[in-house]
Structure formats: structure tokens, C-alpha cells
Amino acid sequence: MLSSWAFSLAGQHLSGRLPRRWSHVQGVANRAAISSPILTVDELTLLQDAAVLHDIGYATDLATSGFHPLDGARYLRKIGVSRRLCALVAHHSCAYREAELRGLSAELAEWEDERSIVRDLLWWADMTTTPDGEPTSVHDRIEEIQKRYGPEDLVTFFIRQAKPELVGAVERAEERLRAAGVDYIAK
Secondary structure (H helix, E strand, O other): OOOOHHHHHHHHEEEOOOOOHHHHHHHHHHHHOOOOHOOHHHHHHHHHHHHHHOHHHHHHOEEEOOOOOHHHHHOOOOOOHHHHHHHHHOOOOOHHHHHHOOOHHHHHOOEEEEEOOHHHHHHHHOOEEOOOOOOHHHHHHHHHHHHHHOOOOHHHHHHHHHHHHHHHHHHHHHHHHOOOOOOOOOO
């Protein structure tokens, strides 16, 4: 139940200038959609909105700190988006680890990481979607991120630190999806 406003907002900021990022967030939203059997309608809408908006902070017109989860959450707060949606964007895919490395932990602490199934499903959808929006495995995604950024980049260091938590969230999400009979395997 992706909200048209969220899709439109993400498209406005990403589709023209960052087409690959736009493909990624659309793919993440599509992955999130298959979790409908295990969520309420409101949870599914929240998850899909977070999925399509999670990387909005990459937009050059919104980037202020240089840390996209924080920039995205701040922008969404500024336009009146719910605190919960802002928090999901702020904390997507173990962002607190990267915030520590960037010296932005205090700023990120404005939003609480809810550690819920909705959060785990957001992390799962992000970490099982390629930059081009195609399904993948969490291990292949982590490897792709490391290759894309290179061995000396802060993002590579972050992803290595975050790997156990990312894999844990993905495993919890996939366990819930399997229990509900949802076919989520990347083909």
C-alpha cells in the first residue's frame, strides 16, 4: 500500500539526478510489498513509505550533513512526516554504526531505533536489493557495497562492522516471511 505522496516525493528528488538510486528505492519498495501477509495495512504502508524514502537524503538538494539517513530524516521532519517514519529512515540498515564513524551519533540519537519487525523488514528489503533494484542475497549485497566503495572507504569499514546486525535483521525477517509462506527468494 505504497502511498502515492511518498513515491512522488522520492521520485521528485531521486529520479532525474540519481536514476540508479531511484531504481534501488523502487526495488526496495517492491521487496517490502511482499511482506503484506505478516503486517497490518498501516504497518505495510509505513514500511513501503520508508522503503521508497529511505535514501532520499542522497538528493543533493537535501544533503546537509553528508550522511544520507540523517539528512533524509531531517528533511522528512521539516515537511511534517510522522516521527516514526522519520526514525525508520534515520536508522535504516544499521545507520547508527556509520553515524559513530562520522561523529554524528548525537544527531542521529534524536530518533529512536524501534527494533521492530517493520524495522527488520526495511533492513531486509534494503539489504536484499541491488543498486539497480533487483533482488539479491544479503551476503552478495554486502560484498557489492564493499567493492563499490573500495577497501579504504568509511562505508566499507561501516558495512564490515554492521554485518552481524544486518544479517541478523535479514534472518529474522526471512524467518517471519517463511513462517507465513511468503516466497521472498531472489531469483
